[in-house]
Amino acid sequence: MRPHPGTGPHGHHHTTTRPAAGRPAAPPPAPAQASLRAADADRDSTIERLGDALAEGALDTREHQRRLALAVGATTLADLHELTADLPVSRAALAKQAAAAAAARKEHDRRTWRNEWGYWSGGAAIMTTIWAVNCLRDNEWDFYWPLAPLAIWAVILVSYALWPDDD
Numbered sequence: 001m002r003p004h005p006g007t008g009p010h011g012h013h014h015t016t017t018r019p020a021a022g023r024p025a026a027p028p029p030a031p032a033q034a035s036l037r038a039a040d041a042d043r044d045s046t047i048e049r050l051g052d053a054l055a056e057g058a059l060d061t062r063e064h065q066r067r068l069a070l071a072v073g074a075t076t077l078a079d080l081h082e083l084t085a086d087l088p089v090s091r092a093a094l095a096k097q098a099a100a101a102a103a104a105r106k107e108h109d110r111r112t113w114r115n116e117w118g119y120w121s122g123g124a125a126i127m128t129t130i131w132a133v134n135c136l137r138d139n140e141w142d143f144y145w146p147l148a149p150l151a152i153w154a155v156i157l158v159s160y161a162l163w164p165d166d167d
Contacts, residue, residue: 029077036077046071046080052090109164116157124150
């Protein structure tokens with residue numbers, strides 16, 4: 001027996017895969033991945049998207065419940081994609097994505113700044129060693145000349161902390 005047009009192989013009604021006007025749809029799984037079995041994390045992600053769509057008015061309660069039941073029982077990634085393909089990108093998801101990107105950028109900047117101080121420390125060790133070897137060779141403790149380049153370098157590093165660049 002052939003399924004009714006507009007229904008899937010399990011007799012469930014297909015949703016349209018067109019995105020809402022002006023809003024991109026989530027990309028479908030690659031053909032090789034479409035038949036992969038869905039994991040709990042995949043189902044959880046789809047359920048979260050459905051909840052966002054309900055909260056933002058893209059789905060009514062009845063349609064949300066129907067899709068929720070299908071998401072819980074979904075077997076493949078294609079089954080899950082079918083449930084959210086016609087939904088607009090969630091504002092909550094965009095906000096989470098922006099917050100994650102900002103946190104990643106902040107962590108990257110912090111790590112980069114810490115690395116720069118590591119380079120400064122290495123430079124300080126090398127310059128101090130050169131100064132000390134020269135002083136021992138001359139048997140005279142001269143002015144600590146590495147102070148000037150290290151101070152300038154440190155001021156530059158501190159300025160990056162005080163006036164961060166958005167680039």
